[in-house]
Amino acid sequence: MPTPIVGLHHVTAIASNPQRNLDFYTQVLGLRFVKRTINFDDPGSFHFYFGDDAGSPGTILTFFPWPGATRGSHGVGETTATAFSVPAGSLEFWEKHLLAHGVPAERTGQRFDEQVLSFADPDGMRLEIVAHADAAPVQPSRFADIPAEHAIRGFFGVTLALADAGRTAQVLTTMGFPQVAVEGNRTRFSAPGAALGNHIDLVVPKNPSYGRMGAGSVHHIAFRTTDDAAQLAWKELLTNEGLAVTPVQDRTYFHSIYFREPGGVLFEIATDPPGFALDEPVESLGEGLKLPPWLEPKRAQVEKNLPVIELKKGGAQ
Structure with missing residues (x-):
């Protein structure tokens, strides 16, 4: 068996207004703006990455912010909720914090052994905050005003809606x-x-x-693997299971393979290295536009085609 997959690496979703998306996740949720780059398949648009202070795997929520994108609708074959992890006892703080910033939030009761707070981002993406005893140690964004004891730790997990869960269950068990x-x-x-x-x-x-699919939809979810060798081992195993796995894609900060699981959700397996400090120090993550080497000679044209955004430091006022 390949090196075990221990959890999610990142979740990638679609947004509409880039500035509104940036403000919500940094100013309201207190995440770090880890990287501003471009969509490698659509260089005329941004690709935003949010996470903990260091951009650790398991904390990264990414967006393709396409100005004017129409809102998607949720249904089977999709990731219908993305859940963040906070310590037990932090739900009251988050409920008050979200409501104070005009974000309707609802306690949806106990799910398994955890308490859940449900809300949506400005594009209607369904989010949850799950309070539980096993919340990981925190690396809060150095620019956020969220108290460290209540800060989002990273992902708790995701919910997939399916017409039939049987074959998806088999794939997850294999993974x-x-x-x-x-x-x-x-x-x-x-x-x-x-x-x-x-x-x-x-x-x-x-x-x-x-x-x-549209604004507010999750485009794909990515699972963690330790390195390139482990990723290739997973590619071979999953291909042998009858899944159509892509060749390895170089995403600069990680390497990726993709496949659509039987229920229709797009899965990715991404390597932990090289990481987001590859081309800028941790101290200034997200502050400048980073381009892959093959686009660097066209920087002036790329920057001209992108919307103007402002990274605000500190919590929402």
Whole structure:
């Protein structure tokens, strides 16, 4: 077997207004703006990365902010909720904090052994904050005003909506996420240990309908692997399981392979290295536009085509 996958590496979603997206995740949720670069498949648009102070795997939420993108709709074959991890006892702080900044938030009760706070970002992306005893140590953004004891640690996990969970369950088990609990129409698969992003919930709606990708939709979820050799071992194993896995893609800060799991959700397996400090020091992460080497000679034209954004430091006023 390849080196075990211990949890999520990142989640990538679609936004509409770049400045609004940047402000919400840094000013309201207190995440660090880890990297501003471009969408390698669409160099005329940004690719934003948010995370903890160092841009650690398991904390990274990324966005393709496409100005004017129409809002998507949620349905089966999609990631329908992305959950952040906070310590037990922090939910009251987050409920008050979100409501104070005009973000409707609802306590949705206990799910398995955790308390859950549900809300949406400005594009309608469904987010959750999960309070639990095993929250990881914190590396809060140095620019956030969120008290360190309540700061988001990284991912707790994601929820996938599926018309039929059977074959997806088999893939998750193969990837080292065995089934650990069932509650109603929700089944949880968890990688062993207390790593970030190690919970994948599968939900089968009573009346399933397919969603439409757009602003507020999750484009794909990425799982962590330790290095290139482990990634190639996973590529071979999953290909032998009948999945159509892509060749390795160089994403500068990690290397990636992709495949669509049987329920329709796009999965990625990404390497932990090289990491986000590859081309700028941790102290100034996200402060300048970073381009892949093959686009650097066209920097002036790329910058001209991108929207103007302002990175604000400190919490929302």
